Amino acid sequence: MPELKSFTREEVKKHNTPEDCWIIIDSEVFNMTTFADLHPGGAGVIMDLAGKDATEEFYGLHRQEVLFKYAPKLKIGTIANEKPVIEMYTPGTISKVPYGEASAWQGHKSPYFTESHIKFRSAIRKIYDELLPEALVNEDLGKSPTIELNKKLGAAGVLAAQIGPGPWLQGLNLPGGVKPEEFDYFHEMIAHEETARLGTPGFADGITAGLTIGLPPIFNFGSPALKSKIVPEVLSGEKRICLAITExxxxSDVAGIRTTAKLSADGKHFIVNGTKKWITNSVFCDYFCVAVRTAKGISMLLVEKSDGLEVKPIKTSYSIAAGTGYITFEDVKVPVENLLGKEGKGFQVIMANFNHERWAIICGIVAGSRHVLEETFKWTNQRVVFGKKLSAQPVVRSKLANMIAQIESVQNWLENITYQMVNMSYAEQTVKLAGPIALLKYQSTRVAHNISDEATQIFGGRGITKTGMGRVIETFQRTYKFAAILGGSEEIMQDLGVRQALRTFPDARL
Ligand SMILES: Cc1cc2nc3c(=O)[nH]c(=O)nc-3n(C[C@H](O)[C@H](O)[C@H](O)COP(=O)(O)OP(=O)(O)OC[C@H]3O[C@@H](n4cnc5c(N)ncnc54)[C@H](O)[C@@H]3O)c2cc1C
Ligand code: HEM
Known part of the structure; x- marks a missing residue:
């Protein structure tokens, strides 16, 4: 980093040639001489502003993160007696863009959130903000999170924050110093929201998706021995787990699974044979929660990585950093003690697990949609077309209104359902919330579809460009469909929601 000095504007003016080119951005001085030829926007635009204040032009075309990346190499000083007027983003900061955060974070009253939730969000956002540069590179390169990063996030409590309140949190660190006994489903909701806000869906799923859906069957249905071994290993980040249902x-038709588990002659093992498809994190996992067909019907088994179990990566629309894989089991030996729940009762394990998985998906897709809204709102206030900001066009304001109204509706239903979860046992949630969660998942992904469409139009070419101002929007429009398909597709969610409602329908003659 060059030694920083203080200059006058008159001094900067003299550095206005290709051999010696300085510019000012918000009272800070940058030496662009060497960088100009490497500049992705070309040297010409930089030379036009050599020796001048380039603040307006810079902020019209770049995200502030460009400065975080390049300032250490290019910044040579500041203008004497001036102070920056544009607030620099610091990790963990809560957005001031209208509707850029849920209303409780924008100064409105809420019956749900306390100081504990407020400090928790800031702390976990800070962790993710600091991770963002690594996440962006790895999303692009398709590199899965390393075990070192996993352990670091385990130690910071980020992994434990993805699986809800329970005895498994005892003795663990949680972000923001939140105590295990005060941690509730609203904290977990915030954790999923912040994971989605990273805006690197493949890499983020590489960190959290497997354990969010794969660990609950262990602590809800595993034997005490399995729980005490596996849960701490996964929450500390030393080992990784996934959930393997689909084949x-x-x-959608879960009841049709074909993977078999036959009892060995001595009755001590199940012998597993079959295939599983699209299993998130399976490429680098140690443990697999697998739905199998035994003599007594569908059952759930915990399978350790072992001989006969092979995983091949599958490329999907998002980064292979998620470790999505195709698994083949060929005579894989699994101890009978690894049964989760009772033999033949695996369908109940799967269904109970789905509620939590679907709710976590909703938290992520609503937060992702809100992040898109925030970026779009900023952009409409920045981009000048036909001599006016985009936000000066009534058509653009109408699109923004559409986005805001839809996000606020699903957010409010999500907070209501989360409140029910806080006040119900796991068993009660399974019975009473399956329908509402299914319908909210359906509605949230329809909203995401609309948000993606409006935002991409508003960003124009940048909405379909991977780098630069439209990065968040391009990523979202390429990947929002994951939430509409995974964990139960929209059609299945609609049907389930209404069938559940019909179950409690009063006598039709009343
Ligand atoms: C990237 C990725 C990651 C995944 N991760 C995992 C994982 O970790 N673990 C895991 O077990 N699974 C995982 N899955 C699988 C996922 O849960 C399934 O893709 C999903 O359940 C839908 O199944 P399917 O793709 O076979 O669609 P199908 O069941 O073939 O359905 C195709 C279409 O038909 C519609 N349809 C089906 N039945 C009906 C009906 N009765 N009425 C009307 N429409 C209907 C569906 O809505 C869907 O649109 C993952 C999938 C992907 C793509
Ligand atoms: C410190 C100074 C600057 C740095 C580090 C920088 C860096 C970058 C980078 C990394 C990009 C790629 C897109 C992105 O990631 O946002 C870019 C694009 C661009 N830059 Fe700069 N830039 C600087 C100053 C300027 C200035 C003063 C102008 C003057 C107008 C300018 C004009 C452009 C243009 C036109 C593009 C292409 C944008 C697009 O396609 O939308 N840059 N710049």
């Missing part, structure tokens, strides 16, 4: 022949 090439069986997706």
């Amino acid at each position: 090439p022949f069986t997706g």
